[in-house]
Amino acid sequence: MLHTGAVDGGDDKRPVTADNHTPRSAVVVNPVKVTDLDDFRRTVDGALAAAGWPEPTWYETTVEDPGRGQAAAAVEAGAEVVFACGGDGTVMACVTALAGTDVALAVLPQGTGNLLAANLGLSNDLAAGLEVAVERGMRRLDVGAVGDQCFAVMAGMGFDAQMLDSTSETTKRRIGWPAYLVGAAKHLRDRPMRVSIRIDDGPPLRRRARSVLIANVGRLQGGVRLLTDAEPDDGWLDVAVLTPRTLGHWLAMGWAVLRRRDSVPRMEVLRGRKVVITSNRAQPRQLDGDLIEPGRSLKAEIRPESLWLCVPRPERHPDLSVDAGAAAERGERLVEEARRE
Incomplete structure (x- = not known):
């Protein structure tokens, strides 16, 4: 599953495809950024279940490890999608762990200034972040490396x-x-x-x-x-x-x-x-x-092309945030459906 160095952007290697109806996932969450972690977990688990995904594995970040070790553990356990829930530090730690692998990153921003979420047009919209992941729009992105x-x-x-x-x-x-x-x-x-x-x-x-x-x-x-x-x-x-x-x-x-x-x-x-x-x-x-x-x-x-990222569709659009507003509306329906069940 792991790669070293640059990888090509071939779609045949994408971690979650349309014919994979039950992708394994994990959630790396910074508990400090979530007001009610139990309610947050019920919402995420319920929305993924409504979309046909199995229950994700949950990992909490710590002061000593803001998410890199947890994301690496999720990869080792077989996750195909890792949700990063927190601020910029949590997302960056997950990016570092997932770069060079065939495991996709999905962003569920919980901080107030998440840069990657801003580029995806997600703001702090949990429903939109979930919908973007379950719709399986994925793109292989470059990353920059500074030291490790x-x-x-x-x-x-x-x-x-x-x-x-x-x-x-x-x-x-x-x-x-x-x-x-x-x-x-x-x-x-x-x-x-x-x-x-x-x-x-x-x-x-x-x-x-x-x-x-x-x-x-x-x-x-x-x-x-x-x-x-x-x-x-x-x-x-x-x-x-x-x-x-x-x-x-x-x-x-x-x-x-x-x-x-x-x-x-x-x-x-x-x-x-x-x-x-x-x-x-x-x-x-x-x-x-x-x-x-x-x-x-x-x-x-x-x-080059080191990170699979869940993005709004169409995934090849030059603007990573295209269709984020419509995805948010669809995500609200997904969350409401999960809450009714």
Whole structure:
């Protein structure tokens, strides 16, 4: 079942197909993110049963292990689909465990700022996440690797990680993803970092940047699309170098992003398969919206077509979130059917 290195994207190897009516599944849940775990479990078990799936195996994350070990145990036990239920840290841990295997990841977001869920158009909609999985829309995605960890959406160094670090959990619970704007406002006037950026075997590029993002997919918190050309399975990492220096620069850049302009002022876009960022001083860093230890460098490389992901149909659409709204409506009917039984 396990692969090493890159794998091809042949549909003949997909873990759950239309003729497999009883796929084995597991749920990796962060109990801290779920208000009523017993009710949550009844809802998930009931919806999967209504769809004809057998009862999943449940694994709870811990402070010491946010999901990687649990997802690996699910793979070892024969799961064909692993549901990641939690915030960015839980999802990223499951991505790391499942990359390179023929086991699919399904996202049931329970955090307030889940980056992968935002790119799937799922928000915190449990019904939509369940429906996307049971409809068997699947796509093999690239992942980025930073050391022994993998990310599905993006890694970052500088302002983006500062914003995450300055956003309180209380505010996120109260107002959702707009809480990140509050965290961002605290750092708009911070001094830039001096960075060297090496793409593949090219010469180092030197910049004074506020943030450098290494992206596999282009959406940020709240579904805002930063990189319009980023594709999740094209074998490339898209690198955004943000160089605003004044509040006016930030406003111009934000307006262009919101308007989905092809050219964004104060943002340089590069592309490569291996990216090394080196700063003149230690910087906060993040993977898929989850903070990692600060450091002076961030090294990422692409692992093409390494992860099976449950996505809304049609699964080959360039936008991973296409049909997510309709899937949510169908999912509500599935959940209601489960509750009647």
